[in-house]
Amino acid sequence: MSETTQEVEKVEEKAPREPLFSKKNRKLITDPLNDDNPITVQVLGICSALAVTVKLKPSIVMSLSVVAVMIFANLIISLIRNLVPNRVRIIVQLVVVAFLVILVDQILKAFVYDVSKQLSVFVGLIITNCIVMGRLEAFAMGNKPWPSILDGFGNGLGYAWILVAVAFFRELFGSGQLLGLQIVPEAFFSFGYMNNGLMILPPMALITVGIIIWVQRSRNTKLIEE
Amino acid sequence: MKGLRKYLDKNVKPLFDKGGKLERFWVVYDGLDTFLFVPGHATHKGSHIRDGIDLKRTMITVVLAMVPCLLFGMYNTGLQHYIASGVADSSLMDCFVFGAMKVLPIVVVSYGVGLGIEFLFAGLRGHSINEGYLVSGMLIPLIMPADIPLWMVGLACAFAVIIGKEVFGGTGMNILNVALTARAFLFFAYPTMMSGDQVWFADAPFSGSVDAITGATALGEAAAKVPMDQLNASFGLMDSIIGTIPGSIGETSVISCLLGAFLLIYTGIGSWKIMLSSVIGGAAMVAIFNVFSVNTLMEIPPLHHLALGGFAFGMVFMATDPVTAAQTDTGKYIYGFLVGFLAIMIRVFNPAYPEGVMLAILFMNVMAPLIDHYVVEANIKKRMKRAKVAA
Numbered sequence: 178m179s180e181t182t183q184e185v186e187k188v189e190e191k192a193p194r195e196p197l198f199s200k201k202n203r204k205l206i207t208d209p210l211n212d213d214n215p216i217t218v219q220v221l222g223i224c225s226a227l228a229v230t231v232k233l234k235p236s237i238v239m240s241l242s243v244v245a246v247m248i249f250a251n252l253i254i255s256l257i258r259n260l261v262p263n264r265v266r267i268i269v270q271l272v273v274v275a276f277l278v279i280l281v282d283q284i285l286k287a288f289v290y291d292v293s294k295q296l297s298v299f300v301g302l303i304i305t306n307c308i309v310m311g312r313l314e315a316f317a318m319g320n321k322p323w324p325s326i327l328d329g330f331g332n333g334l335g336y337a338w339i340l341v342a343v344a345f346f347r348e349l350f351g352s353g354q355l356l357g358l359q360i361v362p363e364a365f366f367s368f369g370y371m372n373n374g375l376m377i378l379p380p381m382a383l384i385t386v387g388i389i390i391w392v393q394r395s396r397n398t399k400l401i402e403e
Numbered sequence: 404m405k406g407l408r409k410y411l412d413k414n415v416k417p418l419f420d421k422g423g424k425l426e427r428f429w430v431v432y433d434g435l436d437t438f439l440f441v442p443g444h445a446t447h448k449g450s451h452i453r454d455g456i457d458l459k460r461t462m463i464t465v466v467l468a469m470v471p472c473l474l475f476g477m478y479n480t481g482l483q484h485y486i487a488s489g490v491a492d493s494s495l496m497d498c499f500v501f502g503a504m505k506v507l508p509i510v511v512v513s514y515g516v517g518l519g520i521e522f523l524f525a526g527l528r529g530h531s532i533n534e535g536y537l538v539s540g541m542l543i544p545l546i547m548p549a550d551i552p553l554w555m556v557g558l559a560c561a562f563a564v565i566i567g568k569e570v571f572g573g574t575g576m577n578i579l580n581v582a583l584t585a586r587a588f589l590f591f592a593y594p595t596m597m598s599g600d601q602v603w604f605a606d607a608p609f610s611g612s613v614d615a616i617t618g619a620t621a622l623g624e625a626a627a628k629v630p631m632d633q634l635n636a637s638f639g640l641m642d643s644i645i646g647t648i649p650g651s652i653g654e655t656s657v658i659s660c661l662l663g664a665f666l667l668i669y670t671g672i673g674s675w676k677i678m679l680s681s682v683i684g685g686a687a688m689v690a691i692f693n694v695f696s697v698n699t700l701m702e703i704p705p706l707h708h709l710a711l712g713g714f715a716f717g718m719v720f721m722a723t724d725p726v727t728a729a730q731t732d733t734g735k736y737i738y739g740f741l742v743g744f745l746a747i748m749i750r751v752f753n754p755a756y757p758e759g760v761m762l763a764i765l766f767m768n769v770m771a772p773l774i775d776h777y778v779v780e781a782n783i784k785k786r787m788k789r790a791k792v793a794a
Binding site for chain 2: 369370371373374375376378384387388391
């Protein structure tokens with residue numbers, strides 16, 4: 178699903194000394210959170226958003242992994258962007274991402290083994306996450322390292338907050354818990370309240386993402402299409 | 404009637420018109436006014452004919468067609484309750500009153516929640532109120548088990564109206580049948596309240612009740628591989644047709660469904676093409692299974708199979724939904740046939756879903772535009788061929 182045909186967006190390179198968090202650089206972080214969100218606006222990375230959001234904890238870990246991979250992949254690709262021959266750039270990007278993902282996978286296995294087992298194949302699948310490849314192609318290949326880092330961080334966060342939001346609702350209504358702690362009081366259950374089994378199934382993740390898109394589009398006038 | 408119209412126009416309408424005191428509630432007034440009277444719109448240009456039967460009148464006819472199912476459902480709810488609690492000689496009135504007390508709250512919640520959301524959306528979007536919910540609001544209670552908690556009904560109605568209909572643009576735009584969306588939502592969200600052997604009897608004391616009652620529906624029993632003669636004893640063909648067997652509130656009685664079907668076909672609102680072809684499709688599938696008949700579900704003869712569960716109800720009131728069914732004439736035959744065919748197939752092959760009608764209709768709802776597309780394409784191709792020959 179990776180979009181390799183995207184045009185390379187070039188951030189203009191002008192004045193030699195730019196403050197680290199200039200307005201333009203700040204925009205690199207804030208844009209993907211709302212106006213250009215990778216999940217709700219570009220509709221990328223849906224597969225993992227549906228798969229890992231049953232519980233809050235795995236989705237937080239997944240988000241962190243993606244943020245880490247995106248920052249470092251953007252940085253590395255940006256550093257070597259002038260050395261990579263154009264014809265083999267996808268392979269080079271893949272190698273870099275794969276290397277980072279394996280690193281993340283090993284770290285997860287070493288420190289949070291149970292979460293790593295829950296995430297199973299989806300950590301490995303970060304390699305094919307369209308957001309990662311998309312940002313490498315669209316941004317890191319044409320920009321300096323610092324903006325690339327910010328762009329990776331911003332897009333990672335944009336992915337992360339959607340994941341966490343979806344997981345929040347799914348765990349709360351699906352299991353009555355948050356991060357494994359019981360939130361819905363026992364008294365509710367004795368009054369006949371029940372956990373919503375549909376929330377645990379993937380279709381509800383899709384519907385939850387859809388509702389987030391709906392709310393976002395009705396609030397953010399920039400996104401309303403003619 | 405004329406007096407009422409005059410009174411409304413003179414004293415009530417100005418309040419809600421532009422600049423009136425209650426302008427914000429115009430949708431509410433408009434909704435109720437057009438409910439009472441056919442709106443006085445007339446076309447000003449062109450040769451269009453406005454039918455006196457507008458959407459509201461159409462919907463009300465469908466609701467009328469459901470009344471036999473509703474009344475029988477109330478009676479049966481009471482009857483099943485008394486059978487389960489071991490009262491042998493319950494009078495007709497007893498059953499009916501008990502059932503009404505169980506069923507009416509579900510109807511009230513369904514209409515209350517659904518219409519509330521419709522009013523809200525109409526107000527927010529500034530259009531008049533969609534009529535579609537009149538039918539859905541009655542269908543939803545009829546396809547619920549009698550023992551369903553009311554808050555679940557409310558939640559399902561809200562889900563069905565918002566996710567099933569409003570996100571697509573309201574009445575006439577929905578892809579899936581709204582009532583079945585509500586049922587499917589509950590079916591997957593709270594499976595213990597929607598299937599199994601505890602839910603079909605309202606307030607039944609299962610411990611220490613009569614030993615002949617297992618509490619499951621006929622299809623549930625058959626899926627559990629009860630031998631055929633035992634199935635015949637507890638859910639005979641006649642019982643299944645009259646409807647004195649456990650099941651969702653309105654679905655058990657084939658006779659009530661047929662009464663409804665008669666009204667729908669007579670008024671031309673329900674498509675007889677879909678009903679007929681779905682029965683043929685279902686019967687064909689049962690006939691195929693009868694040849695193999697390796698388990699109880701496959702052994703049930705066609706007529707009995709179609710009389711069980713929600714087949715009759717689904718085919719009459721759900722499959723014929725004009726919004727979600729196929730639109731072309733040939734398409735209707737194909738659509739209906741496949742609905743019946745798949746309903747029986749899901750029943751037999753997947754014992755976890757003893758009621759396949761819901762899933763079959765929802766599945767074919769999704770496929771209906773595709774069927775229409777190919778029917779239209781085929782027609783175009785045929786006519787193109789003829790055009791070339793002529794040229």
